[in-house]
Amino acid sequence: MVEGKCNKCGADVPSNSKFCLSCGTKIEKETRQEREPIHDVFRFLFSKNLIIAALLLGLLLIWVGSLVLTFSTDMTGYRAAQTLNSLGFFITGVFLIGGGIVNDSMDRYVRVGMVIIGVYMITSVLALTHLLSTIGSFYN
Numbered sequence: 147m148v149e150g151k152c153n154k155c156g157a158d159v160p161s162n163s164k165f166c167l168s169c170g171t172k173i174e175k176e177t178r179q180e181r182e183p184i185h186d187v188f189r190f191l192f193s194k195n196l197i198i199a200a201l202l203l204g205l206l207l208i209w210v211g212s213l214v215l216t217f218s219t220d221m222t223g224y225r226a227a228q229t230l231n232s233l234g235f236f237i238t239g240v241f242l243i244g245g246g247i248v249n250d251s252m253d254r255y256v257r258v259g260m261v262i263i264g265v266y267m268i269t270s271v272l273a274l275t276h277l278l279s280t281i282g283s284f285y286n
Contacts, residue, residue, distance in 0.1 A: 149161035152166040154171040197244075204235065210234075235267045235268065242260045243261050246261035
């Protein structure tokens with residue numbers, strides 16, 4: 147039962163052999179890791195193009211929320227601004243964290259930076275939500 151040929155001398159190598167029987171060269175077995183389908187979904191979801199699109203959407207929501215907060219005069223405006231800002235920070239943070247974890251083709255330090263900034267943005271959402279709800283309680 148011959149599996150392949152030796153890379154050095156070209157002799158036939160049995161499938162269970164660790165060395166070539168002709169020249170003695172160590173046989174390197176190719177190991178292929180099977181990925182689960184969920185990995186492909188995450189690789190698509192956190193691809194570079196979708197990360198950029200999510201970042202732009204998140205920044206747009208934050209910007210619109212800031213405009214609403216600036217020009218609002220009642221509690222409805224504050225709540226709308228809080229929702230828009232929270233959603234923008236959350237989308238941006240989730241895609242930075244996911245992209246930093248999933249994209250192993252990027253530089254390691256870039257990925258670590260993405261995760262750190264994403265965690266910072268999500269914790270900022272929590273602090274901003276708390277701050278805006280505290281401001282809102284003064285108006286009630």
